[in-house]
Amino acid sequence: MRLIQKLGNWFDLRLQLGTPIRETARHPVPRETASWFYVFGSAALTCFMLQFVTGILLALIYVPSAGEAWNSLQTLNHGVSLGWFIRALHGWGSNFMVAIVLIHMVQVFLFGAYKFPRELTWIVGVFLLLVTLGMAFTGQVLRFDQDAYWGLGIGASIASRVPVIGPWAVNLMLGGPIIAGATLSRFFALHVFVIPGLLIAFVGVHLLMVLKLGINEWPMPGRIVRRATYLQDYHELTKKEGVPFVPNAVWKDIFFSGFILLAIAVCAVHFGPFGPGGQPDPTIIQTAPRPDFFFLWLYALLSFLPPAAETPILLIGPAIGIVILLALPFVAGEGEKSWKRRPIAVLTILLVAVSLGTLTHLAEHTPWSPVMDAWSSQPIPPQYLQGRTTLERHGALVFQAKQCHNCHSLDEKGGQRGPALDSVALRLTEDQLIRQVIQGGGNMPAYGKNLSPAETTALVAFLETLHPANQKPARNASEAATLSTSEVSPR
Amino acid sequence: MSAENGVSRRAALVKLGVLLNGIVGVFLAVPIVRYLLSPVTREKKFGYDSWLVLGTLEQFPAGQTRLATYRNPLVNDWDGETGNIACWVRRVDDQTFQVFAINCAHLGCPVRWFPQSSLFMCPCHGGAYYQDGSRASGPPERGLFQYRHKIADGKLLIKAGEMPTPGQPVANKTGGKRTCA
Numbered sequence: 001m002r003l004i005q006k007l008g009n010w011f012d013l014r015l016q017l018g019t020p021i022r023e024t025a026r027h028p029v030p031r032e033t034a035s036w037f038y039v040f041g042s043a044a045l046t047c048f049m050l051q052f053v054t055g056i057l058l059a060l061i062y063v064p065s066a067g068e069a070w071n072s073l074q075t076l077n078h079g080v081s082l083g084w085f086i087r088a089l090h091g092w093g094s095n096f097m098v099a100i101v102l103i104h105m106v107q108v109f110l111f112g113a114y115k116f117p118r119e120l121t122w123i124v125g126v127f128l129l130l131v132t133l134g135m136a137f138t139g140q141v142l143r144f145d146q147d148a149y150w151g152l153g154i155g156a157s158i159a160s161r162v163p164v165i166g167p168w169a170v171n172l173m174l175g176g177p178i179i180a181g182a183t184l185s186r187f188f189a190l191h192v193f194v195i196p197g198l199l200i201a202f203v204g205v206h207l208l209m210v211l212k213l214g215i216n217e218w219p220m221p222g223r224i225v226r227r228a229t230y231l232q233d234y235h236e237l238t239k240k241e242g243v244p245f246v247p248n249a250v251w252k253d254i255f256f257s258g259f260i261l262l263a264i265a266v267c268a269v270h271f272g273p274f275g276p277g278g279q280p281d282p283t284i285i286q287t288a289p290r291p292d293f294f295f296l297w298l299y300a301l302l303s304f305l306p307p308a309a310e311t312p313i314l315l316i317g318p319a320i321g322i323v324i325l326l327a328l329p330f331v332a333g334e335g336e337k338s339w340k341r342r343p344i345a346v347l348t349i350l351l352v353a354v355s356l357g358t359l360t361h362l363a364e365h366t367p368w369s370p371v372m373d374a375w376s377s378q379p380i381p382p383q384y385l386q387g388r389t390t391l392e393r394h395g396a397l398v399f400q401a402k403q404c405h406n407c408h409s410l411d412e413k414g415g416q417r418g419p420a421l422d423s424v425a426l427r428l429t430e431d432q433l434i435r436q437v438i439q440g441g442g443n444m445p446a447y448g449k450n451l452s453p454a455e456t457t458a459l460v461a462f463l464e465t466l467h468p469a470n471q472k473p474a475r476n477a478s479e480a481a482t483l484s485t486s487e488v489s490p491r
Numbered sequence: 492m493s494a495e496n497g498v499s500r501r502a503a504l505v506k507l508g509v510l511l512n513g514i515v516g517v518f519l520a521v522p523i524v525r526y527l528l529s530p531v532t533r534e535k536k537f538g539y540d541s542w543l544v545l546g547t548l549e550q551f552p553a554g555q556t557r558l559a560t561y562r563n564p565l566v567n568d569w570d571g572e573t574g575n576i577a578c579w580v581r582r583v584d585d586q587t588f589q590v591f592a593i594n595c596a597h598l599g600c601p602v603r604w605f606p607q608s609s610l611f612m613c614p615c616h617g618g619a620y621y622q623d624g625s626r627a628s629g630p631p632e633r634g635l636f637q638y639r640h641k642i643a644d645g646k647l648l649i650k651a652g653e654m655p656t657p658g659q660p661v662a663n664k665t666g667g668k669r670t671c672a
Contacts, residue, residue: 181573
């Protein structure tokens, strides 16, 4: 034991680190902050360290070359002992890290931790969110498969819409005229050198400020933050009822980090690594590219924005969002911290969460995309064919052959791009059906050039039968009047 | 020499040193920035686009739309399959062709041709185009991008080499027109 102490003293005389480390560990924190609500920041750091280590492990095998990357991922999955596990840890670690950073941000926001004097801590935190998302996106590109290739295409298409410098931005992003080796190399440099460097720097500043300014006290309704008095109030609070960070608070951080690491490992073992999907060969076009989980909401948003509004919203929207986040501590730097007295803050979080959740859910089902094979894989339900005339059945054939089924569902099978047609005859008269088929409109292509008059007649005859048995199809009111006077019974 | 003088002289030397480093920094920054911008400046002078053979005319029967592929003119050895690009060739009649980029005019996903309904459909956000490439429905603001093409020695050639994007359409700036049925 004496030897260890002597050795410790030898190093400490030269490093001079013992005292600052002891002071940091024992610095007093407000008693209530030793709480399970205060563990997300350290858990995010733990995730980052896991990513750091597993990232280096992957770099031992991975080849950042457009021609070889996909093969090297296959080797990692199948050829290297436990390579699949390291890939799975890195992939799931990424998902957990984004999720925990978001939870940490929500907690900090609801606890008013961004208020004086922690404005800069919040701002650096916003940068940390952005670089974390940057890591997630560039990491998705390094998993160089079909999704990565076409995801880059989407990124380039968005970049190209920047006014004036758009085309240059595309070439700069891709490193050349097309998505190719240079593109992967620069995303590798971003993912492995540039963004991690920023991340480490921001984490350092972020942590330093948390230590220097002290952890945000537990918000009490009615305890108002004022610039003039806050620092003294906080000092008294920690002096009066402070507890040492180690061990009173840190044990919860350690437990939670351990739990998160375990959860990542369990997910990695149970679900395995992400992809890679199909080869990044742009001549294989039978593919439906989708972004990773945390960008699905954006994918959904892009299909719902009206065309004219899309470019401005795409380009200005993120900038506005970031400006709002950065401006928050300056707009609301004082006042009430407790979420119990900040209904707008709570509603904002709920609104954002519900919006992102809804968009993510929609993106998992992509109701806006035609079901490309519905015309050949989803038969027309038999009840829509029984007892129909030859003409009507021929119309059903046209419905399949012309791929109406890809966008329109019958009996909940088929595409959801257009409205379900199970009761279309109730909504549209025969004339309206003909016009809709031939001229399109309301986001439906016109089929006039693509259907012969006989096919149109048959198709509309079939569509006319699509109504519940106990409800009569829609008909032109003037026609109905004529019919009733001549006493012709409707079919 | 007074102490005050000494201090001011050393302070001046520090300033001079900083200035020297600033000048060297600028000298270094110029090539670094030029290196970083090379995809948009120097390399582009050689031209990203050039005429490429897509195939013989017999490969594209009149009245049909077929997938064709070409090797991008500017590639590196390590580009692998990413240097192969696909496009849609529509032969209207004997001498009339249309060559469409594979990339949807919305966000660049690969559009698929459905001869049965004579539509191009995009798997990403549901964009659809008529057989002549004009916009039919969905989020795209315009028709499919078209390559400039010509016929020489019984072969179909297109001018290509750069990924078409909404901000920078390929050679043919007109693209497909928006039809209002």
